[in-house]
Amino acid sequence: MLYELCAYQLRIFVRAPRTLIAAAGTPLALIVLLAAISDHAREPGYHWRLVASMITLGVASTCYTTLAASLVASRDTGVLKRLRATPLPLWQHVGGRVAATVVVAVVQSVLVGVLGFALYSARPAAWAWLIAGLLLGAIAVGLIGVAVAQLVPRGDAAATLLSTTLLPVVLLSGVFFPVGELPAWAAALAEASPLTHLNRLLGAAPATLTESWTAVAVLVAWSAAALAFALWRFRVDPLPPRTSRRDRTAPA
Known part of the structure; x- marks a missing residue:
């Protein structure tokens, strides 16, 4: 059943490709x-670090912003509420969405990696950590998107709120510059970010075996925490429309 739901969501993605093209085209x-334009382009390993950082950015955009915004839109239009009245368990529908989003993120990441190899001969040093990081990172970020979607009040506020929350995390996570160049307080915050550890597993920064396993543990912990919060606060009903004070005090 989960496979069929994932395939259904993938068909929806294919039929509305504008968001996917934008998400893949930006990295x-x-x-x-x-x-x-970089002054470090001649440094050994620079191009793969750049590719890994752009893969991280693409995963964040697709698995967080796109997934969360689509869930909020489905809630506002009553799709989630109608699904609750069907025999299909709601968790399977959401699981299918997360699985389809992970597949899309992986395909986008492959495209970015192919471009990096074609243009700059960029290649990862450790394929096993790359694959593990990509899958675990996409799942973790996707589940965080599901959790944050429960806090977004309406679809018209989704784009602004999701972009506003994503941008500082991206800037703190070593996507555009190394975490080691950040002030101490910012570096401490960066170590708590799942994108930092995703970026590390992809090979954007040299990592020891201990750091790699720590990154895996952090991503698993974020996944578990986000899933628990989403199950606790999951909403299927749209918020009621706002009413003015005059409307509330008007005589019946």
Whole structure:
């Protein structure tokens, strides 16, 4: 059943490709732009670090912003409420969405990696950590998106709230510059970010075996915490429309 739901969500993605094109196109364009203007382009390993960072950015955009916004939109239009009245368990529907989003994020990441190899011969040093990090990171970020969607009041506020919360996390997570260059307080916050550990597993920064396993543990912990919060606060009913004070005090 989960496979069928995942395939159904993938067909929806394919039929509305604008968001996917934008999510995949941004990291691809940034790779070419940053590689052209960076002063570190001649440093060994620079291009793979750049590719890994752009994969992290793409995963964050697809698995957090796109997934959360789609859940909020489904709640506002009553889709989730109608699904609750069907024999299909709601958790399977959400699980299918998360699985489809992870598949899309992996495909986008492969495209980014292929571009990096084609243009700059960029390749990872450890394929096992790359694959583990990509899968665990996409699942963790996707579940965080599901959890945060429960806090977004309405669909018209989703884009602003999700972008506002994602941007500082991206800036603190070593996507555009190394975490080691951050002030001490910012570096401490960065170590709590799942994107930092995703970036580390992808190979954007040299990591010891201990750091790699720590990154895996952090991503699993974020996944468990986000899933628990989403199950606790999951909402299927849209918020009632706002009423003015005049409407509330008007005589019947």
